[in-house]
Structures are given as C-alpha cells and as structure tokens.
Amino acid sequence: MSNPARRIPLVNLAHYRSGTPQERARFVQVFGDALKEFGFVSVEGHGIEDSLIRRTYSDVERFFNLSEDKKRRYTVPGGAGQRGYTGYGQEHAKNRTVGDLKEFWHVGRELNPTHPHFSPHYGPNVWPEEVPSFKESTLKLFGELDLAASVMLHALAEYFGVARDTFSAMAQDGNSILRLIHYPPLKERFIPGGVRAAEHEDINLITLLCEGTASGLELLTRDGEWIPVDTLRGQIVVDSGDMLSRVTNNVIPSTTHRVVNPKSAEDDTTRYSMPFFVHPYPNCLLETLPLAATGTGLPPITADTFLQQRLREIGLIK
Ligand SMILES: O=C(O)CCC(=O)C(=O)O
Numbered sequence: 001m002s003n004p005a006r007r008i009p010l011v012n013l014a015h016y017r018s019g020t021p022q023e024r025a026r027f028v029q030v031f032g033d034a035l036k037e038f039g040f041v042s043v044e045g046h047g048i049e050d051s052l053i054r055r056t057y058s059d060v061e062r063f064f065n066l067s068e069d070k071k072r073r074y075t076v077p078g079g080a081g082q083r084g085y086t087g088y089g090q091e092h093a094k095n096r097t098v099g100d101l102k103e104f105w106h107v108g109r110e111l112n113p114t115h116p117h118f119s120p121h122y123g124p125n126v127w128p129e130e131v132p133s134f135k136e137s138t139l140k141l142f143g144e145l146d147l148a149a150s151v152m153l154h155a156l157a158e159y160f161g162v163a164r165d166t167f168s169a170m171a172q173d174g175n176s177i178l179r180l181i182h183y184p185p186l187k188e189r190f191i192p193g194g195v196r197a198a199e200h201e202d203i204n205l206i207t208l209l210c211e212g213t214a215s216g217l218e219l220l221t222r223d224g225e226w227i228p229v230d231t232l233r234g235q236i237v238v239d240s241g242d243m244l245s246r247v248t249n250n251v252i253p254s255t256t257h258r259v260v261n262p263k264s265a266e267d268d269t270t271r272y273s274m275p276f277f278v279h280p281y282p283n284c285l286l287e288t289l290p291l292a293a294t295g296t297g298l299p300p301i302t303a304d305t306f307l308q309q310r311l312r313e314i315g316l317i318k
C-alpha cells in the first residue's frame with residue numbers, strides 16, 4: 001500500500017550556506033531529523049544549475065540511444081561495473097537473483113594514480129566517443145554534487161555535535177560515483193519477475209538524486225509503509241546508505257527504497273535518473289563514531305572491503 005499523502009521533509013541548502021544563525025540551526029535540525037526518522041529528505045537551494053542537469057540528461061539520452069554493440073564497447077572487463085557501461089539486467093538487488101530492468105553508466109572521480117586515495121579497483125573513467133560533450137557535462141555535475149554533498153555532511157556533523165569535517169573528511173577525494181541510469185519502457189525490454197530497481201539500501205554514506213525524468217521512486221518508511229518520492233525539478237532527494245548506518249551505529253539507519261514498474265501502458269515510458277553515491281576513500285576505516293548510540297556497533301572495516309563485499313552481493317563482481 002502506498003499513501004501519496006505523506007511527503008518527505010524539504011530543506012533549503014542556501015539557508016545553511018548563507019542564512020541567518022536561526023536558518024542554519026533550523027536546516028541542521030530538520031535535515032538531521034529527516035535522515036534519522038525518514039531516511040530521505042528533499043533539498044532545494046542546492047546551487048546546481050537546472051541547465052547543467054538538462055544538458056547532462058540530454059548527453060545521457062544520446063548515449064543510451066546508441067546500439068547495444070556500441071554501448072557494450074564501454075563495459076570495462078573485470079571492472080565490476082564501477083566505470084563506464086553496465087548492461088541491462090546485470091545488477092540485481094542483494095538477496096535477489098533477477099536482474100533490475102535498467103542499464104547504467106558510472107562516472108568516478110578523476111584521481112591521479114599517485115594520489116593516496118587512488119585505488120586500482122576503481123579507475124580510470126572511460127568516455128563514449130559518440131557523445132563528445134558527455135565527459136564535460138558529467139564531470140561538471142559530479143563536481144557540483146560533490147560540493148553540495150560535503151556541505152550536507154558538514155550539517156550532519158553539526159547535528160551530532162561533532163567536528164564539522166567528521167563525515168566530509170571521509171568523502172574528501174573519496175570513491176564517490178555518479179550513476180546515470182536508463183530504464184527502458186517495459187514493452188521494449190523485460191525480464192520476467194524483474195523490477196526497475198528492486199527494493200534495496202544504498203551501500204554508501206548518503207546519496208544525492210537529481211530529479212528523475214518520471215515517477216516510480218518509492219521509500220519504505222521506518223514503520224513499514226511504501227510511499228512515493230517526488231523528485232521535483234530544482235530539488236535533490238538525499239537518502240542515507242549502509243555506510244552511514246554503520247558509522248552512526250544505526251542512529252541513522254539506511255533507507256530501503258525501490259523504483260516500481262510503470263502501472264499502465266500509458267505510464268510505460270523511458271525513465272532516466274542520476275544518483276550520486278557519496279563514498280569514503282577506499283582505505284577509510286568505517287568504525288562506530290561516539291554519537292548518541294548505545295552498544296559498540298559492528299567491527300571496523302575499510303570502505304573498500306565493505307564495498308567489494310557488496311558488489312559481490314549485487315552481481316557486479318562475479
Ligand atoms: O532511479 C532512481 O530514482 C533510484 C535508483 C537507485 O535507487 C539506485 O540506483 O540505487
């Protein structure tokens with residue numbers, strides 16, 4: 001059952017960046033409470049130009065309109081889908097075997113191989129020669145989302161009353177990834193039993209989702225109710241992932257969400273979306289922070305080991 005009357009909280013990032021002390025404090029409170037209680041929050045005033053989002057979607061559409069043969073040339077062998085193209089049905093949610101009804105492209109951070117956070121597991125990017133502007137638009141969007149994310153992570157640290165860079169330092173020059181997703185109409189491609197994105201939790205710290213081009217995203221509330229998430233123009237939807245849950249000792253649990261299949265032939269249109277997964281640097285130790293939690297939490301693990309485990313569980317490492 002989904003109840004369209006419930007809406008996730010909305011905050012304005014400009015209030016945190018340049019508002020009055022009261023506006024800043026209010027942002028911190030609403031943002032933190034929303035992640036804790038809902039696992040999702042909508043953010044406006046994020047400063048990312050609408051024209052950049054349009055331009056990126058247009059490049060993404062041009063890429064996915066290429067033939068299968070051309071697209072497959074950009075799959076990186078042995079790369080666990082972390083850069084370039086991953087084909088339709090390749091990824092499945094943890095604990096499922098049927099692949100999701102989507103294909104996607106991953107853009108990673110451009111790090112020099114001599115950088116201390118460079119890991120041979122993740123890099124370098126590849127670029128589709130058929131869409132010359134793809135590199136510029138996606139890297140620019142990557143940079144802007146990265147910046148917005150670090151501001152949000154500052155606010156989250158303030159929420160917990162810990163040093164402002166507690167979370168942002170984990171993600172600084174980290175393994176964040178921009179995922180450009182194409183969900184074709186079901187009448188064109190379908191896998192029996194498949195879902196556009198079966199219910200799952202994101203692996204990373206937080207995810208920033210620019211508005212999708214069609215509806216379908218739903219979240220599972222902490223009390224077990226599926227509700228639709230509107231990804232409106234001008235707003236970024238933010239959700240909490242497993243790594244944040246781990247370092248906060250589940251004070252901020254990760255949030256289960258999914259993208260449901262179109263419900264009618266009329267709704268059976270193409271959907272694009274662009275989640276930006278904020279990841280720590282590979283050697284970052286995910287250990288329980290001394291926040292308000294009780295108990296000691298799970299044993300420390302590096303972000304890299306954790307991610308490799310999860311990539312196996314979702315079928316990207318065979
Ligand atoms: O397409 C969307 O709106 C969400 C996709 C998603 O949840 C994911 O790729 O982890």
Ligand SMILES: [Fe+2]
Pocket residue numbers: 200201202257
């Ligand atoms: Fe997700």
